[in-house]
Amino acid sequence: MAVTKITEISVCLAKLYFAVLLEHVRTELGKAEADRDITIRYGELVRRTKEKYPDAPYIEAAIPVNIGKRLLVVEMICQRLSLPNLACLAVNGQGRPGEGYTGDWEADKAAILAFDWDAASADVHHAFELETAAARKRARTERRRKLPESEARDLYWEAYKADRASYDGKVDLEGKEAMIKLLMRGFPIEEAFNEVVEQE
Structure with missing residues (x-):
């Protein structure tokens, strides 16, 4: 996984995407197995995220074209916490993960369905908070002037x-x-x- 410079924007949006992906999985698990579709298109993930978190910081940067770098942060957090890769559920127009995804898709989806996500919520929140703090620290070294x-x-x-x-x-x-x-x-x-x- 190649996550280069992780910005505060990417971390903030990744945290929101993680929450929406997790909500999506829980909804799909409530359906009969034959009716489940645990994948979600990029555009739909962005739409749901904006709808659920309209006032979240940096929500204006949540657009389908840049979702890959945010999903890499989701993947990084999952890997850091030894969780199944929730990011693999977000798919492109062809119904597949994007080019940045390198895992075993079927195995990753099966692991997501078998995992007890309730047990991981506090750790996930803490991991995103630590990553946000690190990104903010990196950004503080750059002076910024707000523009009209x-x-x-x-x-x-x-x-x-x-x-x-x-x-x-x-x-x-x-x-x-x-x-x-x-x-x-x-x-x-x-x-x-x-x-x-x-x-x-």
Whole structure:
């Protein structure tokens, strides 16, 4: 698993995705076995997360195109706590985990169904809190100046004009608006870009 720089945004969103994935599993376990579908599409996971946590920090950066880096954090936390890989339940449009997933999918899904998730909740919360604190500590080393919306939009437009090739096809309208909100919070343009696109 290659998790490079883990940002506070990724940890915060991963924690929310973890909670929604866990809720999804519990709902599916309540169904007859023939009616279960424990997988969930990226877009649906994002939609449910935004619906359940509309006021959560960084929720504006929850978009399907960048979900992979957040799922890698979910996977990392699961691995750290010796839990089944809950992240493998989030799937792309073809109904499969994304390219970052390298496990045995059928075995991982079976382990998720057999696990007692109630016993792990306190450990999971603590692990996410520790990772959030570490990400905040890394971010404190960077000075950030919050921008008014008009200035953030101008900064986005200048960056887009300077490097259209990087933006076209990677930053859609939803991603653009998410970037602008991050710029307003004081994120540097490169970091805002990296938060809304899925890196190859």
